[in-house]
Amino acid sequence: MPKSLFRFALTLLLMSALPIVSPYGPYYSIALADDDDGDSDSDGDNGDSDNGGDSDDDDDDDDDDRDRGSRSGQGNDRPPRQANPGGNLLDRIFGRAPQPPAAQRPAPQPLPDRATDEIVVLDLAQSDLDALIALGYQVLQVAEIGTLDSTIRRLRVPPGTSLEAALDAIRLLPTGQAADFNHFYRMSEGITPQCEGLHCATFDLISWKPPTSSLASCSQAVVPIGLIDTDINPDHEAFVGSQLSVLDFDTGQNAGSGAQHGTAVAAILVASRQGRAHGLLPEAKLIAIDAFYSAGRDERSDVFNLVQAMDKLAAAEVRIINMSLAGPHNALLEQMVARLSDAQILIVSAAGNDGPRAAPVFPGAYDPVLTVTAVDASGRVYRRAGRGPHVDLAAPGVEVWTAASIRGVRTKTGTSFAAPFATAAAAILMSEQPDMVVAEVKSFLRDTALDLGDEGPDEVFGAGLVQFAPICASPPGVQPLLLE
Numbered sequence: 001m002p003k004s005l006f007r008f009a010l011t012l013l014l015m016s017a018l019p020i021v022s023p024y025g026p027y028y029s030i031a032l033a034d035d036d037d038g039d040s041d042s043d044g045d046n047g048d049s050d051n052g053g054d055s056d057d058d059d060d061d062d063d064d065d066r067d068r069g070s071r072s073g074q075g076n077d078r079p080p081r082q083a084n085p086g087g088n089l090l091d092r093i094f095g096r097a098p099q100p101p102a103a104q105r106p107a108p109q110p111l112p113d114r115a116t117d118e119i120v121v122l123d124l125a126q127s128d129l130d131a132l133i134a135l136g137y138q139v140l141q142v143a144e145i146g147t148l149d150s151t152i153r154r155l156r157v158p159p160g161t162s163l164e165a166a167l168d169a170i171r172l173l174p175t176g177q178a179a180d181f182n183h184f185y186r187m188s189e190g191i192t193p194q195c196e197g198l199h200c201a202t203f204d205l206i207s208w209k210p211p212t213s214s215l216a217s218c219s220q221a222v223v224p225i226g227l228i229d230t231d232i233n234p235d236h237e238a239f240v241g242s243q244l245s246v247l248d249f250d251t252g253q254n255a256g257s258g259a260q261h262g263t264a265v266a267a268i269l270v271a272s273r274q275g276r277a278h279g280l281l282p283e284a285k286l287i288a289i290d291a292f293y294s295a296g297r298d299e300r301s302d303v304f305n306l307v308q309a310m311d312k313l314a315a316a317e318v319r320i321i322n323m324s325l326a327g328p329h330n331a332l333l334e335q336m337v338a339r340l341s342d343a344q345i346l347i348v349s350a351a352g353n354d355g356p357r358a359a360p361v362f363p364g365a366y367d368p369v370l371t372v373t374a375v376d377a378s379g380r381v382y383r384r385a386g387r388g389p390h391v392d393l394a395a396p397g398v399e400v401w402t403a404a405s406i407r408g409v410r411t412k413t414g415t416s417f418a419a420p421f422a423t424a425a426a427a428i429l430m431s432e433q434p435d436m437v438v439a440e441v442k443s444f445l446r447d448t449a450l451d452l453g454d455e456g457p458d459e460v461f462g463a464g465l466v467q468f469a470p471i472c473a474s475p476p477g478v479q480p481l482l483l484e
Helices: 003-017 089-094 126-134 163-171 213-219 260-270 303-315 331-342 419-432 438-447
Strands: 114-122 138-145 150-156 179-187 225-229 243-247 285-290 293-295 298-302 320-323 346-350 370-375 393-396 400-403 409-412
Touching (some): 114 331, 126 138, 150 303, 179 303, 225 303, 243 260, 260 285, 260 400, 260 419, 285 303, 298 303, 303 331, 320 419, 331 346, 346 419, 370 419, 370 438, 393 419, 419 438
Parallel strands (some): 225 285, 243 285, 320 346, 346 370, 370 393
Antiparallel strands (some): 114 150, 138 150, 179 298, 293 298, 400 409
């Protein structure tokens, strides 16, 4: 072989063994992406697409889904592939020591479950408040809660005082028993894979057909529905002609929340069927409140805001409140749930996405609440869904097509998106039988659900898959469609 040809071949061989070099170091086959649905792209579209998809997946920076490792599918939890640990060909030929692998991506820290220096309290007498102020407590916000006929205060704890010690001290005051931490609550949203094919037909899963003359009674939900969620884009084409209204709500000096989650949940409920995001109840009246705010990459609400939002919706005379959110137990939230239930306002909430071994989340774990888990088109439970005896029903919540935040549609996954299916069923039932009390509505939906899993109610599916046919007197032969 001619020497020039040999040198050329050797050069090609050595070049093929070298990594691609840039000013930032070698590139290898590794793909990293943020699993935060609030990321914005260059055109301000927040990652949402108008052609049926997103450039990013759903938010799991929340209390219900903290697995941030994989974006390629629900079952893919492999770590990123690392650079060649044995060195390249030149290292091996010339005996150079291989370079150590790049540092591992640090594990994400759990999101906080409460404000670090705040206590909330109901109906604190002025004398007790003065005593706390003298000790260095600061009043941050005050609001009137008409439903409870109460005043709620948000207090900042003095520096050097632990939250636990502050709460114990306030509860020892004559009027300080209704005090608790200012807990955080986040949307019950999970990671969304691409949705293709018949398994996107969630209406079939719950035996729900678009309104026809034979289902005239079910085409109208006359009871107003409340929604506590993130911001909503009311200008989305999905809401053309809808009865969607968004009440003003002040979350203080915090940055506003994104519109991804709230728009998606609202569209499942009331989107027009003229577009691609078909709502269950396009003619229903939906009154929404954005009680969330952004704290860096964390999008959350707190109990001080949630209690006020629930009070505003009660004053607006809603009969049902959809709360696709989850967080810790809180004494003030529990008291508000009980009061609304006494007023015959049904709260529908998500079971949360912390996983099957996680502790129950709230408000879903409170007894009066209708708590909903998520299943896919085959009736399999969403693998991150919470479980427990408090779960009442299952509903479609895996790869559900709904509105993206700016325009178009995309799929969403999580117990957040299962809750509105149960909300819609309850709204129709309460419209059909207005004398039903909240407990009877829950019992009817549980008794008519399609049993899944073990026979009878269980901690995975509750009573089973919510069904619209028993409410709507659907034509004979309408059966739920579960894919094999």
